[in-house]
Amino acid sequence: MPSPSARKLRTDAARNRDHVLDTATALFTERGEAVQMADVAREAGVGVGTVYRHFPTRRALVEAAAERRFADILDHARAACRTEPDARRALAAFLTRVAEVHEQGRALSGAIESVLGDTEPRGPVGAELTEFGAELLERGRVEGLIRDDATVADLYMVVGAVATVSRTGIGDWRRFVELSLDGLSPRERSRLTD
Amino acid sequence: MPSPSARKLRTDAARNRDHVLDTATALFTERGEAVQMADVAREAGVGVGTVYRHFPTRRALVEAAAERRFADILDHARAACRTEPDARRALAAFLTRVAEVHEQGRALSGAIESVLGDTEPRGPVGAELTEFGAELLERGRVEGLIRDDATVADLYMVVGAVATVSRTGIGDWRRFVELSLDGLSPRERSRLTD
DNA sequence: CTCTAAACGGAATCGGATTCCTCTTCCATT
DNA sequence: AATGGAAGAGGAATCCGATTCCGTTTAGAG
Numbered sequence: 370m371p372s373p374s375a376r377k378l379r380t381d382a383a384r385n386r387d388h389v390l391d392t393a394t395a396l397f398t399e400r401g402e403a404v405q406m407a408d409v410a411r412e413a414g415v416g417v418g419t420v421y422r423h424f425p426t427r428r429a430l431v432e433a434a435a436e437r438r439f440a441d442i443l444d445h446a447r448a449a450c451r452t453e454p455d456a457r458r459a460l461a462a463f464l465t466r467v468a469e470v471h472e473q474g475r476a477l478s479g480a481i482e483s484v485l486g487d488t489e490p491r492g493p494v495g496a497e498l499t500e501f502g503a504e505l506l507e508r509g510r511v512e513g514l515i516r517d518d519a520t521v522a523d524l525y526m527v528v529g530a531v532a533t534v535s536r537t538g539i540g541d542w543r544r545f546v547e548l549s550l551d552g553l554s555p556r557e558r559s560r561l562t563d
Numbered sequence: 564m565p566s567p568s569a570r571k572l573r574t575d576a577a578r579n580r581d582h583v584l585d586t587a588t589a590l591f592t593e594r595g596e597a598v599q600m601a602d603v604a605r606e607a608g609v610g611v612g613t614v615y616r617h618f619p620t621r622r623a624l625v626e627a628a629a630e631r632r633f634a635d636i637l638d639h640a641r642a643a644c645r646t647e648p649d650a651r652r653a654l655a656a657f658l659t660r661v662a663e664v665h666e667q668g669r670a671l672s673g674a675i676e677s678v679l680g681d682t683e684p685r686g687p688v689g690a691e692l693t694e695f696g697a698e699l700l701e702r703g704r705v706e707g708l709i710r711d712d713a714t715v716a717d718l719y720m721v722v723g724a725v726a727t728v729s730r731t732g733i734g735d736w737r738r739f740v741e742l743s744l745d746g747l748s749p750r751e752r753s754r755l756t757d
Numbered sequence: 758c759t760c761t762a763a764a765c766g767g768a769a770t771c772g773g774a775t776t777c778c779t780c781t782t783c784c785a786t787t
Numbered sequence: 788a789a790t791g792g793a794a795g796a797g798g799a800a801t802c803c804g805a806t807t808c809c810g811t812t813t814a815g816a817g
Contacts, residue, residue: 378764407805421807422764483677487733523734530724530739542720545720557751579795615776760817762813768809776801776802779796782793783794
């Protein structure tokens, strides 16, 4: 089965759906949460009813746009992974892509955040990302570049944090990625925590 | 000069303002962004007009609630600071308070996030927090528990990240605080980044 | 070529923030 | 203590944007 609620759209409907999503993504990227459903409809050259047929709520529309972005991140991360020599660099490349995407589409990220409450990958892509992250960590542990007790949950938190930093522009995300990687590095000798 | 736009409120007006803010904070803490202006007015026993007199927009109301929380964080952090023996622990106490506040008032945090776009301290309290953080870091550097190149900007990012993690519940924030502190610790010997 | 379910368009509806205007209350002054 | 007027309160009316509804149009199976 291809996808849960995806029967078989009439070809014109499928084309419309894609076009609406493309348009919405472009608008959100440009103007963020200010974009309204009527804008999307007008810009896409369809009626609001059509927008709602494909995306039952504004939230659904934003979710769909978010899902695409995660797919993008996953693609780039996988590609970078093949290039980078060690796991630490691969992880850096992954986090960097997360940051770049959120920084470039800051307006879109803002919309996603304000509509969904966070920037986490939910759908099927989320699962793939988790799996990918787990492999990366395992590789890092084996290579001795990542602390032994690091878990996917840790990585999730770090990814979320990197997304926040780059989306809001609180500070220099490159620096933050560096700090985060250092936090995930093996502790030499004693842990100073207590 | 006490505060920019704070002339002198009539005593009844001042009382009302406080009461409205108290009520709003309670409601947001309980129900998050679902709370509407009319709810606040009803619960506070005043007309909507009164709410708007004191807080010209919903956003302003949320901002005021957020400002209070930062003051709370600052207070607790300062107190903890006097108790903790070393800078690392003091920093941990600070970050822990940030997390606790965001975790406990998760609904309120969500409202703040979705209305303001981030959870950063803006007003005068923000400045105090920055100063406080700077002192803490300096102390840590002197004690050799914090990396020499750590800056207030770094701390800002970490605080923002901790807030995100605890607010969204992506993962265990205690663990995240630990990772973050490790990231801010002195690098023994070589930096593996390149 | 026909027929029907699927898709469309867009006016109407609904919900919630914000505005506006009238009535009330504080308090400086006499 | 009485009083004038500015500041404050209240809440109906307005505005704006998401969502719903339903009559019209079209793809595409038979």
